[in-house]
Amino acid sequence: MEKTNVMRLLEQAGIPYEGREYEVDENNLSGSHAADVLGEDHDQVFKTLVLKGERTGFLVCCIPVDEELDLKKAAKAAGDKKVEMLPMKDLLGVTGYVRGGCSPIGMKKKFPTYIEETAILFDQITVSGGMRGKQIVVNPEQLAAYVGAVFVPLIKE
Numbered sequence: 001m002e003k004t005n006v007m008r009l010l011e012q013a014g015i016p017y018e019g020r021e022y023e024v025d026e027n028n029l030s031g032s033h034a035a036d037v038l039g040e041d042h043d044q045v046f047k048t049l050v051l052k053g054e055r056t057g058f059l060v061c062c063i064p065v066d067e068e069l070d071l072k073k074a075a076k077a078a079g080d081k082k083v084e085m086l087p088m089k090d091l092l093g094v095t096g097y098v099r100g101g102c103s104p105i106g107m108k109k110k111f112p113t114y115i116e117e118t119a120i121l122f123d124q125i126t127v128s129g130g131m132r133g134k135q136i137v138v139n140p141e142q143l144a145a146y147v148g149a150v151f152v153p154l155i156k157e
């Protein structure tokens with residue numbers, strides 16, 4: 001498997017991970033599709049969402065692929081009144097990643113990062129490896145420590 005920048009960063013940091021590769025379906029870039037193709041538990045596969053806070057600027061949220069982000073919870077976590085999803089056209093410029101390949105690891109800048117608290121129920125979670133068709137399986141606490149993330153409630157009830 002061709003190594004991504006995300007994988008190289010984890011290796012440099014001494015964080016164990018497992019790389020997974022799957023065939024990309026351009027018509028279905030959803031995390032649920034990736035979970036199905038890889039045969040992973042949907043609760044353990046996390047999508048990376050980038051938002052912009054009214055006052056606090058950009059932030060990153062990682063939530064299970066089948067869940068919906070609660071914008072009020074994300075705003076509360078970020079200490080902001082209101083947050084909104086980053087427009088897709090701005091994703092590459094802000095993060096360095098394209099839709100379907102956005103990882104919490106190795107963005108252009110370090111943004112405040114929040115991971116749905118259910119991640120700590122698992123020994124391993126799966127996040128994007130930084131390219132479409134590449135995923136990494138990693139310990140959620142090691143991931144959080146590396147990216148400076150906080151575990152908080154983020155999903156709609």
